[in-house]
Amino acid sequence: MTLYEKEYPGLFHWMGEVNLVKQAQFNNRHKPATAQNITQWAGFMAELRARDYPITIHSDIGNDASPTLYLPLMERALALYPHNKIVWAHMGLSYEQTDMKASEHIAILSRLLDQYPNLMIDISWRILEDYYFSKAANQPLYVAFLNRYAERILPGSDFVAFRGNNFKVYQQELEVTSRILQYLDDNAFRNIALGENYFKLLNLDYQAPMVCKR
Template sequence: MRRGILTTIVACTTLVVTGCSAVATRDLASYKQDNAICYDRDTEPYTSVVDSHIHFRPFGGEAVPFEEVKQYFSKTGVLFANVYGIGQILPVDSDCTYYLNCPGTDALPSIKNDFINAANLVEFKSQGIQLTLSMTFPDLANPDGIVQTIELYDKEYPKMFRWLGEVNLIKQALLNNGHKAATKENIEQWTDFMRVLRERKIPINIHSDLGNDQEPTKYLELMEYVLELYPDNKIVWAHMGLSKELTKISAEDHIKIMQSFLDKSPNLMLDISWRVLYDNFFSKAKEKALYVTFFKKHSDRILPGTDFVASRDKTLKTYKDELEVVSRINQDLDDEAFRNIALGENYFRLLNMDYEAPQICQK
């Protein structure tokens, strides 16, 4: 395996002499512990090598085939990814493929996509890419039976599921499709499955809107309660609570809230996936500067991702574009933050993986 990366580097070194401007994409071996080949930010990509938030399954309709999604990774330099199903699936007899186009139609969590992903993972070996399979079936407002379903997963696909989520605590966009926010009482009923996650050191990625443009902190207390009740779980907050419904909150206010959550909850990580964050915040100079400062300060608490949803209307170009857009902010990070976030160090540490991000080359 190591020979692979060395060959790549030697080949490029030859090219460097003759004026090579782009280094060949790295392979998994270059992320093995004690690998000494440094990462050259001038010539190697700024796009993240980790996609910690990607849905291999759509809400409904035809999916991009599993093998094709894997090709997207190999063509864009992504080496590590979570395999999410999706926390809301449309009924099998519905023609609808996007829940917002069909208010009134239920879009609820299900085991279907998790099983399809698990079956694909077994059938198609993943050479050269490290995939982490996730359980996306839990309905957080109806926690009864979650542990029993995990036991079913254990029986059918032992030890394969190493992540849970993205699951919806409150997702306002889904409220017209049968989704109900979990109540405080529901959150108290999570005890059993949260214990299983702790025992197995499995992180949980929770989508929990902070609020909306009318009431920016409308739902804040729900996440607060989760963190208060389950301080020892590895909790990842999807999109830092932002959404299409919450784009007008000031970056200062938002960062202040995130800061207080990080201070209070040492096991909390923030997921900065989804191009909606770029479009509404990171693409604006003033906001970007504030977030870059915040990410540098807490660079060991941030996880990158695309939030790509593999519905058949998407192609390699869609994935490539989304990855590039969500990665633009990486260019402004200092070396330590870049290594922690874009090169995967946080992800490896969170999952106790036998990988290590390369050091950044010093000039």
């Protein structure tokens, strides 16, 4: 961190995406962090707090065979570092977990958001729209959740540098990951879709425009 800040002064203000547990990387010799590993983050997390930097953590909740297998890892990180600004990437979901009940998923997120005021949720990655938001029975549940926690949700495309990824792919990903936003109430739309939550999280001198009434 010191090296980057010296070579690129004023450029970095956010850490991540950091993999706490990412099953998609298991074939690349990635292993889940252990409880001991998370405890050893203390000095690093203190540096982030001193700089007021958020950290985005990819931490799978579980998989279709064991829905909450890895949830204790994220719970431990939150319990040990409640004063850090932590963004939970992709609502904790992954391609390894595509059939979790929406009610159970929302209950987990709601419980942790209520317990940890510095936690925010990232709704990037099309896995959410493809397997969760787009289901007719699920959509109103997730819309209600996003409206309820309107100040705790961050949008994004999850578009990454990868061979074959171009502007057209970016446009497709952004369109898919943004579909749920059209159903939000005005307050949630302003905070999430128009970026107010980003501005506040990074203490930027911007404000999202107010949504005009019809």
